[in-house]
Amino acid sequence: MQSPKITFWRVVLVLILLVGAYATVVRFTKGLGASTNLSDAFPWGLWVGFDVMCGVMLAAGGFTLTATVYILNLREFKPIIRPTVLTAFLGYILVTVALLFDLGRGYRIWHPLVMWNPRSVMFEVAWCVTLYSTVLSLEFSSVVFERWRFFKLLRLQKMLVIPLVIAGVMLSTLHQSSLGSLYLIVPNKLHPLWYTPILPVLFFLSAICVGLAMTIFESSMSARHFGRHLELPLLRQLGRTLLVALGVYTVVRFQDLLHRGVWHLLQWRSPETPLFVLEMLLCSFAPICLLLIPKVRNNADGLYLSSVLCLLGFVTNRLNIAITGMERYAGQQYFPKWTEISITLAIVASGFLIFALAVKYLPIFESEVPRQSLAVPETAGGKLPELYHVES
């Protein structure tokens, strides 16, 4: 086996993982007090705001694209479904890992599954995320079955795809919106620029925007770094859909701000204003303006830039809700400690690493099993028919 080449990004990756490993030791030996800047006044910080809320949001490509391909029957998107489902699956695994850091007693993470409180939004989110991770693993299982040639299982999986996709879309709709519902109970704590009774609606709409943007982002990244052919016509179509979705989101958001009459809160000196403006610029105005220009939305770099801005915008939105919007009530500023940041970085870095490894060892981008092959009856004794020539 040849030793891997030393490149700049690989060195960065190793450094991030090493610091993350040290921070992990600090977190689990010294406790949350020593490893975070959280306090009684500020019980939720970066790990909830970014790792969990943004993690789930960024995994929205999974349900958006599976619905497009299987429910709306737009089969031309099929080539990018595997990397998208993989990203979603990885996303949920990493969210769970982040929760193990954030929960005071992570080893009890399974408690909501047996100790019920159906009145709790968090209980509902816990169930949805568990079930949806199962659905994603089953959706993704076809890749593993194909790689190791479990063709009986593969055929069974194909038969279950539609029910799985419908379950996946329902579960995603529920928990993406429910992450917004988590904050419905704090009307006195969350700043009125962000607190609204329609938080669940906004969270769902933004999940669709992010799902589309993430699919564009990831296809572009794969084209840049894994030498994969870029499906530009598909991305153009996604870009146009993203423009519509962003338009709907922006209209709903502005109507809400208008109906609740909170514009006067946007004062120059209030600390919330710049972050609110930044958020609106990144998640609404900039990508909408860019995508309105035909030259931009038909161009690979233009689409890439628009999707990145959009993703940054919605990340800002989630962080504003989880952190900026809660600071005034808490009466104190919160900025994450180095341990919080390095663990978050390490989790993101391992996501990239696992994705790269999966692309290398699993048929993520390769052509799928030829369509006629599965119709061929299996020969006795488990011998594989001639047609099964999976590139691996």
Added chain:
Amino acid sequence: MSKGILYDATLCIGCKLCEKGCAERNGLPYDDTIAAEQKQSEHKFTVVLTRNDKFMRRLCMNCQDPSCASVCPVAALRKTALGPVTYDASRCMGCRYCMLACPFSVPKYEWNKPLPLVRKCDMCFDRVARGLQTACAEACPTGATMFGVREDLVSEAKDRIAKNPENYVNHIFGLNEVGGTSVLLLSSVPFEEFGYRTDLSGEALPLLTYRVLSHIPDLVTIGGVALGGLWWLTNRKNELVRAEHGNSDPTLGGRNDYAKS
């Protein structure tokens, strides 16, 4: 009968014996340093706030419809019929949603322990269940902290305000706040001065989430049928197109297409 606590700040002399009684009952340390601390914490469930010659207690309000119990995903926090809001430490996974959700920011966390728990006043549930009064009420030498049936305490509080309106702010804090609380407060100075919020709605906060959560079963059934139907429609359309074109377009789906491709 739901029990409650009535704290009348005008009768309080700031002796902090309630703090001491509370610490003893909960097995918490108590000395002069801790007595001087002017905030609730994981080792101090109740505190007597002092502003010049005025006093005000802070403790868990033990809401009638508590946010903490509503948001807890593992039902570690519960409202008992007797009044106290209890905490079952063996269930808690440490998500701290109760701390975020509590309108009075009462639950505190053991931030410096590797395996932390939420700590808060539970209105001496074990004592109340045995027919005793809370430790703080028992320790109070002046009757400023009074334990009893909540309804009786409400009429008592109304009487006191009616008899001596000049001594009181005309407000029983906890009568209607967030749907009412088991702990009721009377004061001669505005409650805001001691950090109590007076902008709390009279409606229980869990209703805000319940209104949304209660739609979920409907949403799931409607969504399931709609998505299934949509799949059937789009599949049928493609099947028809395919039949017309002699099954030549591989990008079109069909009824059995998903099982093959």
